[in-house]
Amino acid sequence: MNNDSLILPHHPECMSPDVLTKLLVQHPKLHQQIVSGFVNGLRSGDRLHVLLVGASGIGKTHILSLICHRLSRHPDLQDSLRIVRFGPTEVPSGLLCLACSLAEKLASLCPEEFSSDLQHITNALPPADAATAILHRIVQQLQHRSLLLVHENLHLVFHSLTDAEQKHWRAFLQETRRFSTLATAPALFPQISDRNRPCFGFFDIHHLQLLKLAASRQLVLRICRLRKRKNALQILNSPRRPRSPAGC
Structure with a gap:
């Protein structure tokens, strides 16, 4: 089995776009729409x-990873979009931490475009002002480009932000219009579903449904084809026989 056929059920972010596409058996048009x-x-x-x-294991990271692949390889976006992805356990402890983590990731991904020298900012300013300064410096370093922030477990990110920080973050995104967001969560959470919270109505929400029986069977078939499990394919493709009554 070559690397392009590698199936990693718990790490779809490490799988090739070709394999991700072949294993996408539900919501086939959703990633294209997004x-x-x-x-x-x-x-x-x-x-x-x-x-x-959607619930854990439903395929959120699978679809998210496929979208990231498609956008990163889109011929019209090579010089106009930068993508920063935060993993499911990368949870900031406040807006300043989020801003610093973002700056560091950009400096690591594109060192010729971004600098991660933040000490003079974080030492000289209060946390809220330092977060603002770092975020605006990122906007300056982006120049003509836009940034896509990819967050898994967005509810944990929001739990780490105060209401004031959430309000600040939303205002920054709306005023600068340079950042987009692609995120996942296991369920809706108060910070985006409560009308009285700063980010209510801010996200375009897509609910993913559990795999139906036909889609589950199709997924198993595709996995067997990729792994060249001929015996399993024969069993899955064989006609179903009615079960004999007990005792016959």
């Missing part, structure tokens, strides 16, 4: 903030 939305938004100056909601 990719088109981001591309059209970048062209028009609009910024999307998309949240995929």
Whole structure:
């Protein structure tokens, strides 16, 4: 089995876009719809903030990873989009931590474009002002480009932000119009579902449904084809025989 056929059930972010596409048996048009939305938004100056909601193991990271692959390889976005992805356990402890982590990731991904020298900012300013200064410096370093923030377990990120920080973050995103968001969460959470919270109505929410029986069977078939399990394929493709009554 070569690397392109590698199936990693618990780490779809490490799988190739070809394998991810072959194993996508439910919501086949959703990732295309979201990719088109981001591309059209970048062209028009609009910024999307998309949240995929569904239970653990339902395929959120699978679809999210496929979207990231498609956007990173889109011919029209090579010089106009940078993507920063936060893993499911990368949870900031406040807005300043989020801003610093973002700056450090950008400096690591694109060292020729971004600097991570933040000490003079964080030492000289109060936390809220330092977060603002770092975020605006990122906008300056982006120049003509836009940034896609990819968050898994967005509810944990929001739990780490105070209401004031959430209000500040939303205002920054709306005023600068340089950042888009693609995120996942296992369920809706008060910070985005409560009308009285700063980020209510901010996200375009897509609810993912559990795999149906036909889709589950199709997924097993595709996995067996990729892994060349001929015996399993014969069993799965064989006609079903009615079960004999007990005692016959």
